[in-house]
Amino acid sequence: MATFEDIRLLRTTYLRGPSVWTYRPILEVWLDLGALEDHPSNQLPGFNERLTRWLPDLVEHHCGVGERGGFLQRLEEGTWCGHVLEHVIIELLNLAGMPAEFGQTRETSQRGIYRMVFRCPEEAVARVALAHGHRLIMAAINDQPFDLAAAVRDIKTAINDRYLGPSTGCIVAAAGERRIPHIRLNDGNLVQLGYGAAQRRIWTAESDQTSAIAEGIAQDKDFTKRLLASCGVPVPEGQVVASADEAWEVAQDIGLPVTVKPSDGNHARGVTLELSGEADIKAAFALAEPEGSEVIVERFIEGTEHRLLVVGGKVVAACRGEQVSVTGNGRDTLGALVHVVNQDPRRGPEQEYPLDWINLQAPAVQLELKRQQLTPDSVVPQGQEVLLQRNGNMAIDCTDEVHPDVAYYAQLAAKIVGLDIAGMDMILKDISQPMKAQGGAILEVNAGPGLLMHLKPTSGAPRPVGMAIVDHLFPRTEGGADSGRIPIVGIAGTQGNAFTARLVGWLLQLSGRLTGVASSEGMFLANRRTQAGSAAHWAGAHRLLTNRLAQAAVIQTTARSILGEGLAYDRCLVGVVTDMDGYEDLADHDVREPAQMARVLRTQIDVVLGEGAGVLNADIAPVADLARLCDGQVLLYSTDAGNPRLAEHRAQGEGRAVFTRAGQVILATGASERVLGTLATLSLPGGQQPDTAALLAAIAAAWAMDIAPELIAAGIKTFEYLA
Known part of the structure; x- marks a missing residue:
């Protein structure tokens, strides 16, 4: 059997945001198959059998066939190894507990060179999965051994090291359900929900509304207890x-x-x-x-420990604890009995497990054993119960049993301490009965409580605590207005885009919103330059979106940035495409002719919100054709009043357009027209005449933002543009 050289990984690029592939983060890998270009899967002896023996769940991959077993069908028919590698990586991620869900492999213009992508929310995890997937496929091709278990462990370790913890993760997932964007601010669990001035920040289950004073009070258990007692809350x-x-x-x-x-x-x-x-x-x-x-x-105080989660002044979940014990059988040592208990799949060392392993060497357990005159080597008589832990394992859901009186004291304690999110440790005989009548008490008030016990209880229903926290931070309003978003205008192309971006930023500023601009001429806030050098890339936009002062943002981007980084925002209110120039400089991305630019720049229109608008240059046919991809309204602009695309768009009824006729700038909605002014009067201070197309793009974007025409005209005349 011939031995094949390794598939070469020519380059890997992590695309952090919407790109030509998908809306979500992916790893893009350029592959050189070498001699394997002439050997699809059905021409590699034993390859399919070895691959499916290692990864039997590949049968669940539908692939392009669209049904269970679809990918296996492609293997048998013959598919190229770049495509196989895509599915191998996805399956390794599945086995490690992080479903990838999405992948694609496409040929390039060079024979044997492919672009393969797969979705993964963490770059470091994606790269580890790629490395193991690459080794696995080559082992299967060349009939060599491969340690699948070790590979999956390695990927799991990367996930545990890099991915959000369960508490933060459930809040971020809940925000995603409400289409609230998020930005991870560090390698830990500090996450920004929303953009700019509309953002909120979380750190595990603490929020930027969690008072530092309240957290300090909660950490001092004695002072907390005295404070609660002074307000009539029962404490020991x-x-x-x-x-x-x-x-x-x-x-x-x-x-x-x-x-x-x-x-x-x-x-x-x-x-x-x-x-x-x-x-x-x-x-x-x-x-x-x-x-x-x-x-x-x-x-x-006699009773059972309970944990109540209070969010925004309301009890949203409750769990009951249980003592941990084992029962002897007259044959096995205590250590052996505990070993059996630790095999419970719900127990483990990582945060993803609702129950911890029982550690007989832990000081608290050792103390309990000493009180019972036992050691780990003791053989426990038949039927004798050995108590190992009196607290912990708070994982039995009892939310539906909480008595209103118990909830009242939990909520009162959170208010007294001053916490918006609090874990209340209470000792109760029966959570369904009034608190004082049963001699119950609050033991502790915890800031930043863990949420796993409510997400994965050992008994009872999981509770949507992540959504409760998101709804607290972003109260639901009619129409869903509180989504953590600020108005974002995204501008893609090359022709006068820096001017367009800055003028739109100025007009937004005049409309009453403190506006940031990230452009090729620098970073601006309220039309004041805060950073020199180009900011028309992912990092520039990212800095702007994390700025808590920004009430609106205008972000210039380029085709190269879309191809090499992805957009820094998931959606925008207005997306502008001015032209499709520049393909000559993108050969390294296999863009070799003008027609390919539409696939790149459509990304800017793909991310327009349904309530937003796409602004397109009707003078360039491929740009105007992007209108069919826009989820929102479409505004066309043109330097030619007779442009047939303009006429067709207006004829649809309420289609809006901005164009020039006989030196006048016209705003049109269907057949209705309004003169904004003449090109001569719509000049900058000092009589400077801007490029007409760039000016029309800015006017159309501002109009799409519902800025009044009078303000647009006045704003142009007062815009001090210094490149």
Whole structure:
């Protein structure tokens, strides 16, 4: 059997936003198949069998056939290895728990060279998946061994290292359902929802509305408890102690049994419950001391721990905890019994698992075993129950059982502390009964609470807590106006686009919105240059969209930026395409003739919102033809009043157009016309005459933004344009 050289990966480019391929982030890979160009899959002996043995779920890939088994059909008929690599990578991502869902492979004008893309929300993960997919396909081609399990583990590790945590991820996913855009601001869980001045920020389950003072209060458990008690909220009696001896003295004063815990710890670390003996209390002090700045001894309250999630002053989810124990069989050691429990697929070390592994070496577990005079090597008698953890495993949903009185105290506590999003730890015998009547109490108020217990309860229904947080940050309004978006005007092409972008920015500024402009002439805010050098690329637009001052944005882009980076925004209110020049400089992207530019620049029109508009140059037929791709209205502009495309567009009834006739600039809606002014009077300060086509593009974009014609005319005359 012949051995083939590796498929060459000529270049890889991560496209972060809408591109010629799709609306979402993808990795684009240029491949050189080499000799494999002459050997499709059905001409590689044993290749299909080896591939499907390693990846049996390839049968679920519909491919272009459109039905289950479609891709396998293509394999048997014969398909090229670039296409196969696409499906291999998608399946590896599926096995690692991150469905890719989308991929394409296309020939280029060079024989044996292909462009292959696949969707992945994280660049680092995409590159790891590509590397393993590449190794797997070559192993299958050349009948060599491949460690599939190790590859999937490696991709999973990349996902865990790079992807959003479950709490942040569920909020971002909920924002996506409401079509609210997001921008990840760091390598962790700091995420911007929305654009510019309309944005909100989240960090795990904290928001930019979470008060730093409130968070500081919540971290000090003793002060929080005193604050709640002063407002009539039931809390357990307790006191801060400085030593193990003082812990024992305070415990006797309060009354046994007691709980010992750190004053500002997290996730129940260092918390020990129901202590009565002096030795146990002193040991618990040693356990709590490293986990916080101080140690609290408080009266133990009988009942079960509950976690209530309060968002925007309302309880939106509740979970009940359970003690963790194992039952002996008279044969196995405690360690062996726990090993069996840890095989539960719901248990694991990562955040994606609702239950943690039970660690017999953990100090809190060791203390519990010591109290029962057991070790991990003890053989537990038949039927004897061994308590391992008294708290934790808060994963039994009980949202529908919450009594209004319990909800009232949870909501009140969040308001007293000042948190917009809070996790309320409560001790209750029965969550369906009034709180004080059963002797319940609030133990802690947590800022930035974890959401996984509500997303993946071990029992009961998952709760849409991510959507509750998004609805809190972006209250629903009639018509869905509060979507975190600011008006964005995107401008693509080459002819006078910097001037067009800056004039549109000025007109938006005059209309009452603090406007940012990212153009090839720099970055501007309120028509003041804030950055020199070109900003007509992804990074420039990204900086503008993260600026909390920007109430509107005008973003100039180029065909090269679309091909090499993708757009920085998912949708825009107005999309402008001025021309299709510049194909001569794009041979490195396999753009070799003018007709190919339409596929590139259509991206600017593809992202126009349904309530928005596309502004197109009717003097260039391929540009005007993009009108059929626009989800919103279409405005045409032309330097020729007799342009037949203009006439056809206006004849449709309400089609809007901007054009010149006998030196006048006309705004037309169907058959209705209005003179904006003459080209001579619509000049810049000092009588400077702008390029007519660029001026008409700006006027049409401003009109599409519903800026009044009078303001447009006045704005042109006051626009101080210095390139």
